[in-house]
Amino acid sequence: MTEKINIENKLFEIFKNNWHEEFLFDGLEHRKIMYKEFFTNILKFKEKLEKLGLKKNDTICYLTPNSLELIILYFSSLFLGLKIIPIDIEKGIDEIEEILSLSNFELLINDNFEIKSNKPVISINEFKITSSSIVNISEVELIKKINYDSIFLITFTSGSTGTPKGVMHSFRNLFDSSIAFNKIFNFSKNDIFYHNLPMSYMAGILNLIVLPLICESKIVLGNRFSISNMSNFWEIPIKYSVNIFWFIPTILELLLKLDRTDIGIKYSKNKNLLGLVGTAPLYSKTKTNFEEKYSIPLFETYGLSETLFVSANSQKFQKNNSVGKVLNNVEINFLENQVIIKVPCYFENNFYLTGDLGKIDSENFLFITGRSKDIIIKGGINLSPKKIEDIIRNFKFINDTTIIGIKDEILGERIACFIVPKITFSENQKKIINSEITKKLGVLYRIDEFFILDQIPRTVNGKIDKPKIRETYDLI
Incomplete structure (x- = not known):
């Protein structure tokens, strides 16, 4: 000691x-x-x-x-x-x-x-x-x-x-x-x-x-x-x-x-x-x-x-x-x-x-x-995926979503957003989402990359299967 x-x-x-x-x-x-x-x-x-x-x-x-x-x-x-x-x-x-x-x-x-x-x-x-x-x-x-x-x-x-x-x-x-x-x-x-x-x-x-x-x-x-x-x-x-x-x-x-x-x-x-x-x-x-x-x-x-x-x-x-x-x-x-x-x-x-x-x-x-914890470290700062998910789920043109941190050489991790849109998903809607996120949470929380899915993979207990998403999209 x-x-x-x-x-x-x-x-x-x-x-x-x-x-x-x-x-x-x-x-x-x-x-x-x-x-x-x-x-x-x-x-x-x-x-x-x-x-x-x-x-x-x-x-x-x-x-x-x-x-x-x-x-x-x-x-x-x-x-x-x-x-x-x-x-x-x-x-x-x-x-x-x-x-x-x-x-x-x-x-x-x-x-x-x-x-x-x-x-x-x-x-x-x-x-x-x-x-x-x-x-x-x-x-x-x-x-x-x-x-x-x-x-x-x-x-x-x-x-x-x-x-x-x-x-x-x-x-x-x-x-x-x-x-x-x-x-x-x-x-x-x-x-x-x-x-x-x-x-x-x-x-x-x-x-x-x-x-x-x-x-x-x-x-x-x-x-x-x-x-x-x-x-x-x-x-x-x-x-x-x-x-x-x-x-x-x-x-x-x-x-x-x-x-x-x-x-x-x-x-x-x-x-x-x-x-x-x-x-x-x-x-x-x-x-x-x-x-x-x-x-x-x-x-x-x-x-x-x-x-x-x-x-x-x-x-x-x-x-x-x-x-x-x-x-x-x-x-x-x-x-x-x-x-x-x-x-x-x-x-x-x-x-x-x-x-x-x-x-x-x-x-x-x-x-x-x-x-083991669901945290993204971007630029040395801990960010909560759940906070971003809560904002995105309030948009009427989104059915489901999840946020995952993926490796980035400069930032350490960048923010990837997986979404299931109700109909289509446009570039303007991406801007609207990021504008709301920046306003409420700050610029570090801006989404760096969007992925469109037909559905979000879930476990038998209904929990979002983030490891499967990483594996499927080669984000490990």
């Missing part, structure tokens, strides 16, 4: 020892913040939240793009004893409102969204970062008075039932998982992480905010990844000498296909870079092609919102097609080939049923071989 580290003393030492060091860099707005400025603005934003009437154990929802202000507000919320619920701005209006309806919150920090809410709503623009009136370093003692065991973070994930599921964690959970993960990599103040994942998901919070802080590393904020910014992907990392990247497989594939310059190749060959990969399966072909092109070693990892970090390949030990060696604070078992995981942070040490199929070898390397 990983040796327990005192969280209060660790955080206290991090701020005290790095008080005059730079910590956060905003590659978009060309700003940089030292630890002393970071801490000062945490207290400043905390005071503003208190003036807005928030108090210990209250809940605040964040519906806003990535920014330095958002990072600071997360820690201001921690200092005040609040629960935070980040929501992805790229979700559709229906899904956002559903999450808000499930959240008993006191304040919504919102950025230009017309959201129905009977609770107070303010813009993140109300919070301004200052470089003046720096607090005395003695104020860092406040770190020792924070309750790190209360619920701090609630992230909503897409469940197979279609209803968003709230996953709760204390800050201590995030801290302990980061400590266990760094036992493998030994990141330090010499490392600079590139943050281009959404701060509304666990990877954007645990992997790219908490982990770098615990390691006393630096964070560079860049554009949230998308197809539109792949052509200049390397611009910000080069400017700020980034050496640690958290990739999702989609980013790797997009760079291989869309990066037509050689600046990234030259940069990676002249600097000791490291790429961590998570959130979705990494195909061996993608790994090989990327490493050959950029000379950046890739290390696949495995983790879940519920369990946090679980396993990782590293410079010390790795195996092909494995998601890495299981961390010291994690116990793996199997229930009918399904991976079940026990971690200190999950439900008083019970096992969590992952929905992933897998195996483990004699050297404690974990292999994920498939998925």
